[in-house]
Each structure stands twice: as C-alpha cells, then as structure tokens.
C-alpha cells in the first residue's frame with residue numbers, strides 16, 4: 480500500500496489506541512525509553528503514517544517515497560509503533576526494542592530499521608536533513624515531500640533556527656514541520672527552563688505558513704496536513720498543542736515520565752485505561 484490508507488476517524492482512533500499500547504509495552508519490556516514524548520506524538524504520527532505519507536512498506540527505499548524525519552529521536556517507540564501499524568514489520572518485532580541485535584534500537588537508525596530515513600537522538604538536526612531531502616526532490620523534479628517532527632524543547636537548539644531560514648529561503652513548499660508542543664522538556668516546563676514566547680509569531684517572522692492545532696484532534700490533524708500540502712512557495716509548520724503522556728491518566732503532563740519505564744503495576748493500569 481503506497482498511498483495513505485485513508486482510514487476513517489474511528490479507524491484512526493483505534494490505531495492510535497493500539498500505538499499507545501505498543502509504546503507502553505515496549506518501554507516496559509525494555510525497562511527504558513521515553514513514554515511521555517511518545518504519547519504526545521502518537522495522534523500526529525498516526526494520521527501521518529496512515530493517511531498522508533506515500534511510502535511502500537514492501538520497498539522502504541522506494542525512490543519516490545515521502546520522507547519522515549523524527550528529529551526528536553528519543554520518541555523512537557512512537558515511530559516504531561507507527562511503522563508497525565503501516566506494515567513495515569510485524570507486531571512481535573516491537574518487543575525486541577532496545578535488545579542487542581534488534582532492528583529497533585533505542586534511537587532511530589536508518590541502517591537498522593526498515594522505513595527509518597534518519598539516525599536521530601542528538602536533537603536539532605532533523606529540519607536541516609528535511610531541507611536537503613526536499614531540495615533534492617525539487618532538483619529532480621519530483622513531488623516528494625519531507626515531513627519532520629520537532630519537540631518544543633528541541634527548539635532550544637540553535638541549528639533549528641538556522642534551518643528555518645534555509646527552508647524559507649529556498650521556498651521549500653514540500654517541507655512540513657510538525658512541532659509537538661507539549662510544553663515540557665527533559666527537566667521542566669518550557670516556560671521555566673527557557674520560554675519560547677510567541678512561537679507561532681516566531682515561525683511567521685521566519686516566513687513560514689503557520690497552522691496551529693490541537694495535536695490530539697484527528698480531524699484537525701488531517702485538515703492541517705491537507706492545508707500544508709496546498710500551500711505553494713512557502714514551507715508549512717504545524718504547531719500542535721499536545722499533552723505529554725496523553726492517554727494515561729498518571730502520565731499526563733508529568734515531567735517525571737519524560738524518560739521512565741512503567742513498572743508491572745503501572746503497565747497494568749495504563750493498559751486498562753487504553754482498553
């Protein structure tokens with residue numbers, strides 16, 4: 480299946496629920512990972528992988544594929560959950576996450592995992608890579624698009640702002656950035672660590688088309704991707720307001736769940752909530 484599957488909103492919601500369960504089970508089994516920032520990104524990745532990206536799970540290196548770069552690479556389990564749901568590998572393989580010899584390492588690796596186009600984990604680099612892929616597509620006369628997901632804490636990296644200038648300078652309308660705006664980073668609230676201020680205004684000042692949405696509202700997410708695709712001569716950013724740990728009551732908006740695996744008892748409660 481190369482084109483997106485065009486799932487209905489209720490089907491998408493079911494996929495998101497399964498993805499959240501995968502994430503919790505993966506991090507529990509591996510006794511590590513970053514569930515909070517995976518769960519905030521789940522609905523966005525769900526819509527992107529199910530209904531938007533042109534990729535071929537049977538041919539991950541297909542030369543006409545759209546690209547997705549997970550710049551906030553610590554959310555690897557969310558990416559693996561989306562790739563699994565899109566058919567890149569079977570569900571059983573998810574639970575090899577972080578094991579030696581697994582194709583699903585702690586951080587994304589394009590050498591290990593089918594469907595992964597960028598090694599990430601060191602924050603700040605994804606938009607630069609998306610720019611390169613998008614510019615190469617333009618030079619080839621291809622309609623391929625490059626999507627990149629950034630964390631809001633990741634926006635503290637200066638390289639992102641240099642890359643934003645580059646995207647706009649080359650009028651890369653085939654770039655769509657997604658900011659997972661969950662207001663928390665590793666050790667605190669963005670507003671306490673280093674405020675982003677008027678974030679939409681800053682992207683606008685860098686000549687980007689800005690779409691601001693609720694990043695857990697599936698119809699809004701789908702609409703934003705369609706609007707981004709329709710804009711010409713300007714890159715688009717989807718600033719998605721999200722909740723870290725979304726879907727699990729005791730994880731929501733809690734910085735302690737940035738990098739902590741659920742215990743046996745916590746997993747049981749979480750899976751019960753996501754039944």
Ligand SMILES: Cc1ncc(C[n+]2csc(CCOP(=O)(O)OP(=O)(O)O)c2C)c(N)n1
Nearest residue numbers: 516553600601602630631632633663664665
């Ligand atoms: C260059 C770099 N500096 C620091 C880190 C350590 N680090 C890992 S996650 C993280 C917080 C990122 O916050 P955010 O982008 O908001 O992630 P989310 O809350 O969505 O998980 C930091 C500082 C890193 N991975 N790379």
